[in-house]
Amino acid sequence: MASRQPSKGYQPKDLDESRQWFDEGNAPVKNRLAEPILGPKLGPFEFLRWTWRLLTSMRTAIILLVLVAVAAIPGSIVPQRLADPNGVATIRDSNPDLYKFYESVQLFDVFTSVWFSAIYLLLFISLIGCILPRVRHHWNVLRAAPADAPKTWTRLDVREVVPVTGSTDAALDRAAALLRKSRYRVVRKGDSIKAEFGYLRETGNLVFHIALVGILATLGFASGFNWYGQRALVEGQAFTNQLSSYDTFNPGRWFDERQLDPYAVSLSSFVPKYVKDPVKDVWMPIDFTADVVVTEGGNQRAETLKVNDPVHIGDSKMYLLGNGFAPVITVRNPAGDVVFSQPVPFISQDANLTSVGVVKVPDGLAEQVGMQGFFYPSAVELDSGALSSNNPEPTKPTVTFNIYKGDLGLDDGTNGNVFQLPIDQLTQIAGRHTGVDVVLEPGDTFTLPEGLGTVEFTSLSRYIGVEIRHDATQFGVGLSAAFLVAGLLASLATRRRRMWVRVTAKGLEWGAQSRGDDPGLEAAVGRILAKFTLTGSGDKVSTT
Amino acid sequence: MNDLATTSLIATYSAMGVYTFAFVLFTVDLAGRSASEEQSKPTRWLRSAMALTWLGWVIHLGATVMRGIAAHRVPWANMFEFGLTATLALVGVFLGISVFRDVRFVGSFITGFAILALGIVATNFYVAVTPLPPALQDYWLVIHVFVAVLGTGFFATGAALSAAQLFQSARESGRLTTRNWRFLSAFPKAEALESLSYRLTVIGFVFWTFTVIAGAIWAEHAWGRYWGWDTKEVWSFIIWVLFAGYIHARATRGWRGNPAAVLNLIGFTAVIFNFTIVNLFFKGLHVYSGL
Numbered sequence A: 001m002a003s004r005q006p007s008k009g010y011q012p013k014d015l016d017e018s019r020q021w022f023d024e025g026n027a028p029v030k031n032r033l034a035e036p037i038l039g040p041k042l043g044p045f046e047f048l049r050w051t052w053r054l055l056t057s058m059r060t061a062i063i064l065l066v067l068v069a070v071a072a073i074p075g076s077i078v079p080q081r082l083a084d085p086n087g088v089a090t091i092r093d094s095n096p097d098l099y100k101f102y103e104s105v106q107l108f109d110v111f112t113s114v115w116f117s118a119i120y121l122l123l124f125i126s127l128i129g130c131i132l133p134r135v136r137h138h139w140n141v142l143r144a145a146p147a148d149a150p151k152t153w154t155r156l157d158v159r160e161v162v163p164v165t166g167s168t169d170a171a172l173d174r175a176a177a178l179l180r181k182s183r184y185r186v187v188r189k190g191d192s193i194k195a196e197f198g199y200l201r202e203t204g205n206l207v208f209h210i211a212l213v214g215i216l217a218t219l220g221f222a223s224g225f226n227w228y229g230q231r232a233l234v235e236g237q238a239f240t241n242q243l244s245s246y247d248t249f250n251p252g253r254w255f256d257e258r259q260l261d262p263y264a265v266s267l268s269s270f271v272p273k274y275v276k277d278p279v280k281d282v283w284m285p286i287d288f289t290a291d292v293v294v295t296e297g298g299n300q301r302a303e304t305l306k307v308n309d310p311v312h313i314g315d316s317k318m319y320l321l322g323n324g325f326a327p328v329i330t331v332r333n334p335a336g337d338v339v340f341s342q343p344v345p346f347i348s349q350d351a352n353l354t355s356v357g358v359v360k361v362p363d364g365l366a367e368q369v370g371m372q373g374f375f376y377p378s379a380v381e382l383d384s385g386a387l388s389s390n391n392p393e394p395t396k397p398t399v400t401f402n403i404y405k406g407d408l409g410l411d412d413g414t415n416g417n418v419f420q421l422p423i424d425q426l427t428q429i430a431g432r433h434t435g436v437d438v439v440l441e442p443g444d445t446f447t448l449p450e451g452l453g454t455v456e457f458t459s460l461s462r463y464i465g466v467e468i469r470h471d472a473t474q475f476g477v478g479l480s481a482a483f484l485v486a487g488l489l490a491s492l493a494t495r496r497r498r499m500w501v502r503v504t505a506k507g508l509e510w511g512a513q514s515r516g517d518d519p520g521l522e523a524a525v526g527r528i529l530a531k532f533t534l535t536g537s538g539d540k541v542s543t544t
Numbered sequence B: 001m002n003d004l005a006t007t008s009l010i011a012t013y014s015a016m017g018v019y020t021f022a023f024v025l026f027t028v029d030l031a032g033r034s035a036s037e038e039q040s041k042p043t044r045w046l047r048s049a050m051a052l053t054w055l056g057w058v059i060h061l062g063a064t065v066m067r068g069i070a071a072h073r074v075p076w077a078n079m080f081e082f083g084l085t086a087t088l089a090l091v092g093v094f095l096g097i098s099v100f101r102d103v104r105f106v107g108s109f110i111t112g113f114a115i116l117a118l119g120i121v122a123t124n125f126y127v128a129v130t131p132l133p134p135a136l137q138d139y140w141l142v143i144h145v146f147v148a149v150l151g152t153g154f155f156a157t158g159a160a161l162s163a164a165q166l167f168q169s170a171r172e173s174g175r176l177t178t179r180n181w182r183f184l185s186a187f188p189k190a191e192a193l194e195s196l197s198y199r200l201t202v203i204g205f206v207f208w209t210f211t212v213i214a215g216a217i218w219a220e221h222a223w224g225r226y227w228g229w230d231t232k233e234v235w236s237f238i239i240w241v242l243f244a245g246y247i248h249a250r251a252t253r254g255w256r257g258n259p260a261a262v263l264n265l266i267g268f269t270a271v272i273f274n275f276t277i278v279n280l281f282f283k284g285l286h287v288y289s290g291l
């Protein structure tokens, strides 16, 4: 490893030379790259060192960046468990072999998979390994005087000689003052000046890269405190923020039930607005507004919840993600006692809100009864005799049921899916194909066969689907993103330039050098020289 | 109101027509330059080509504004409108740069690309003006899509220059010497092409960074999470990372020049892919093509 030369600065091993030598000051290291690519006899220490150098090289960074991009592609092709659980279920049902294969290589969870994590962790190790020495180096540079001029000025990008008639000392003073005015850091030493500008470029670049680490670190540490849950909330209903109130709940790794602030939200009203798309002749929603009342710490306040406009409650937010109709269904036993009476949220299936829902009556009747319901806000009869809805507004709300009796399968404790009936294990007693159609408008009652009791479509409510979310990463990621943008802009808008002035027989000689390509350098020097010749006794500018 | 939308569509086709003439003249100019042994001086066709491009752009601008007025909102809420505005930005970026730098030699690429893109969105993706669904009613839509459109314009011009750079560098290293390639002598040196391409692409990268951040903020408003690896989010991420790779390549020994240019073109391919294939065939929340 004889060819390695001492260097003052640090830059990634294979940074382009035009950028590299600049930081080496007087001793442009021609070839730190001449370091052996795994030379013949490397000790363990050298090997570690070599590995580290390799990992923190620019080339490795590029390759890892491209690899991250490529590795993300399957995440957009294969349905992801988090973004598209239904897509995953579809593959599981339709193609079990493919499902098994995807599952075995974590293709349903690309972004948390071992292989994707490995790539981005390597990238961030490389990044940190890159940042630390650069921060130390830049810190020193920031406190040091501008770099000395190179011994041979021929290497400089721009060189100009300005004849000076008066005292060179006064001219140097003027030059130094001009450079200071152009926001250069200036050191005058005897017959020469060294000046430097644009430290912000490296500062911004480092801030940018550190912000990237900030984002990842926040995601890694804070996301464990996240939680979110969904709930269907019917008009008039109140919801208290506790685990049992949620229809589904997803806690983060370190979630603790005490994280749930005690508050309650009730839905006063939900008003959707629709217009008819003139071209496609279908109804389109143009506005959803939910009025809610939030009870928090003994205080009540009214809030408006809209799409794109969540309600802030405590350290969580409530979002409006869905809505639909919830017909109120009342079931009575033969004696006329109410055994079931509540709004049942139906899930809409199309633009005119044809919806499906399930009613389960496990107790109070001679047998368990399950009802599969279809709801039409504006029912019309098709030629086939089937019903359909022609408007999302409830102009002629109608519910039809297929009614079953038998074991609903609720007793094994799992409670089952509230939107599904185990039809295979039940006996149909009314509804389609039984000869007894069950078609109810509000106020209508149907008498169940076999003297089981009655079913009434009592009234109609709306419900909204809300998601309540606490995202502990938002602050850290947002702050990091702000730094990221600021660093990026600062770095890209700044040019790092050095200028030197020395006294020669012909006058003052100016030399300038930029880090990286900088087509504006000559013009920048020109502007300073123009002012210099304007204010001073110097005459024409001649280029050497 | 719908009349205005119709007028807008007519103006779109007119702009395409004018661009087509410009394209022809740009090409004639390049051909003319390769005909003469010595080359290089722009032919008289070039000025007419530029004038026509300006004219086409003004009509194109009119088409876009009329569309916005007809819809009572910003004209970039579905695939047709996005295509209309993005090509407007692309040609606008090209014209804007040409005020400062002579980049007229990529004129045939830019106008050709604009004609193709406009033709595809106007014939295949045209939709009449429709109101916005609630999820799209957010000022972040305005910001998010606007910076995306601008970024795309810069990426496209940068990619055009990178492509020119690859040909030019092949020519400089002694290949592509046949007569057909002589028009390349009208182009700047490969290194100058690279440096200009880099500067435009970096501007595109800044806009893209804004796009991703604005999109995340909007997603937080609309869907409750700022990032969920939805297909569109995945591809925005891929694009961002690829261009970060390109920026590094430009600063890395052995990667400057052709390899960096290739990375730039790969990045731009991802941009196009994101707009076309991902919109049309991939499933996700961003189903805004309006079809």
Ligand code: HEM
Residues within 6 Å of the ligand: A012, A015, A019, A056, A057, A058, A059, A061, A065, A123, A124, A126, A127, A128, A130, A131, A204, A205, A206, A208, A209, A212, A487, A488, A491, A492, A516, B244, B247, B248, B251
């Ligand atoms: C998470 C991965 C990374 C991303 C997304 C990223 C992104 C960027 C971007 C956008 C720039 C240009 C903006 C600016 O100058 O501020 C840049 C520049 C730079 N990056 Fe990275 N970077 C990453 C990792 C790394 C690593 C691992 C290294 C060390 C090998 C590195 C070293 C550099 C250097 C030296 C520059 C300056 C290049 C120049 O002089 O133009 N970066 N990076």
